[in-house]
Amino acid sequence: MNDVTQRTTELLDPDFLRKIERLVLVARKVFAGRLHGERRSSKRGSSVEFADYRDYTHGDDFRRVDWNVYARLERLFLKLFVEEEDLYVYLAIDASKSMDFGSPTKLLYAKRIVAALSYIALCNLDRVSVSVFSDGQAGVMRPARGKQSVSALFDYLQSVSPGKETKLGDSLTDLSLKCSNRGLAVVVSDFLDEEYQRGLLSLLSRGFELVVFHLLDTEEVNPSIVGDLMLIDSEDGRKREVTITQSLLRRYRSAVQRHRSEVESFCTSHGAGYIFVANDTPFEDLILNYLRRRGALR
């Protein structure tokens, strides 16, 4: 544990990690896992919890035949039990240039969210895969399982640096194609890309349960700049001459609010969870209180 603590200090506080050890990521859907885990699986397996009966077919294990039923009905039925398997948790971080803003930067805040969630998932023996996407590509980390993978995962997170353009549509589509096992997908991004809907739809259409963390910098939500400025887009270098007045600031805040509402309504209408986070939100408060209240953790 000491080893883990040392590795995780830069992202998360060890005390904080202890606090979240008992939390569990909530997935509303039931997914099929690969190894036996602590979650109910869609597969029928060897647990003690009865699930159903089905007709015997050639090649079935005789040991699962319910002989009591055969005695009464003279037909062979197999007794099915609920299989408990692990959950695939895909944690996707937007590492585009636009995430490298704010104090702390949105990217660092996103990494801390992913670190916390992945730690919770690993503690619950879920299979955790972290992917970082930018420039239309998604770099997917090999799925890890168990607390022994924490340090490797945190190392990977720490090595993540900002890229260039986001291209959410391409990146998330790429991620959905690379992840063959369905599971819980958590996307942390500022969604400053017009094609984010295409990317989210590709995940949803492949059966992933989706939770979206919409992360924005406080200065983006409520900017304090004024004057005659030449604004330069950090990703594509677009320029915009503006004379920022109180009137324009009002319109800007309305535009931000419209964007948030748009992302939220898209998510809720497609059964995805939507969580808005500003980078000035106290992190512990976010994980221990806010996400639990929203039902993302329990």
Next chain:
Amino acid sequence: MSLLAPLTLLLFLPLGAIVVVLYLLKLRRKDKTVSSVQFWLDATADIQANAPFQRLKKNLLLFLQLAALLMLAFALARPYVRTRAAPESRVVAIIDASASMQSRDVRQSRLEAAKSRARGLAQSMGVGDRMLVISAGARARVVISFTKDKRALNAAISGIRPSDAECDMRQAMTLALSLIAENRGRDARVVVYSDGGFDDLSSLSGGDVKLSYQRIGRRSENVGITAIDSRRTHSGNQQVFVGVRNFGLQNRRTNLEVYLNDKLIDVRELNLLSRGSAQEVIEGIGEASGRIIAKIALDDDLAVDDTATAYLARHARIEALLVTKGNVFLENALLLDKRIDLVRGESVPEGLAAGEYALVVFDRVSPPGPLPPGGYLLIGTSTQQAPAAVGQAVTSPSIVDWNRKSPVTAFVDPVGMRIAKAQYLRPKPWAESLLDGPGGPLAVAGVDGATRFVQLGFDILDSDFPLRVSFPVFMANCVDWLVPSFEVSSGRSVKVGRSVELSPPSGVGTLTVKMPDGSSRTVKVNGSPVVFDSTDQAGLYKVRGRGYETEFACNVVSSNESDTTPRDTVVLGRRKFSARSGGVSANTELYGVLAALALAVLAFEWYAYHRRI
């Protein structure tokens, strides 16, 4: 709109370029990298919807600066609006400064209102325009000649003093028309500021002159003394006649107060109907002499016509000498005049040379040597001093003409007069003919310095003249004319504006005239009589010299002036000009307006810059 200095517009090009460069330098925006400009694009999306306006608004400050600069360049180019007047117009402003213009029915007085309007006209003159101002009182006076100096015009107009005299608009208009005629070819016009209270100008030929009649005044609520006179009746008693008229629309009740030598002697109550008049004869003064002042105690629009002065004269004795060999007609005719103390003789007495006699009649007796100053009637005789030399003799000449204007032949009808024999007279340049025969004058009259002559070229006993009714009339006229100052008075009264003859005795070098307003004028005496014509004020004038003292009074007594009704039209020749109460249009420069607009635009630019509209 035209420009007086269009080349100054070229200033806009370099200055505009400088402004644009400064603007571009000024608007170098600070770079600021943001995570995404998407929200800013969204925020400005609705602004972009009005793109044409926004493009304009984007450079609003530049446009405002350029607009202000353009306006200033235009202001420097001196634009002006050409109204009705052509460039370099000539304006002759006639300001009525007569008594009626002192009416207080408008603020301060009508004259002040007229001056104010004239100053307004001067201020609105274009650059090439010139204005001349005539003050029309008793005499027309050019206050300032054609000038474009607005300050000088202002000062000259402000310096016009009110006169109590009648308005001689005929003289002023004649002067104005002649000045206009000198400026033919330019757009010239006459502007008359008056209440219209002057004589008809229909006999003047105005041609096609442009005339603007600026009517001053609102109403006519005035009662004035329009006549005053005094006379001595046959019984020797004095009578004073005063005429009062109400020119207003309201009935008026007032008192007429009459003072003799500053003592109230009579008060008459007058009930004057609207536009009505009253004539009062004041009697019971006896044989008194002195100054009579009539006053009406009423607060009306015009005060100057509420007082009038007359003088009661007393008759002096006339020492007359008749030198004749016998002429009963002549003697009786002279004795008809009660004033005459007649001395008869067949020869010239010694006292003649000493000037004892005011009137001397030489009937067929040659006057001796040089004659002292006085009045002389020469009948059938002549002398070197006489107004005419004796010429060719003639028998039975008929009277073909006579001088109807001379006071000597006034009411004398010589038609059909028979003369047996006579001699034609050859009048000197200073003499005038009284009776003309077929070959020349038969009677002449003339004034040579202080000596007056009436000379007949025939013996009245050789004619039927003494038997005619005209004879005593002629003799009475002769006495009146030859002895002009037979009436002794402490003063006399004239109409305001008329000149007054003063006859100081020899040896008086200067006369000091104390005016009604208290000021004094000094008049140098260059022989007698002295003509004093600074009589623009109504009231009492006191004259003093060395051993000489007299006074005279000037009265308004004019229906034209007392009737302060503002006239609607002015007739000049055959044309009628209606009154205008507004101003006179003129070329107006717009540089002031443009400069003010430029200032306003700059102020808005400043506001826009700081408020970031």
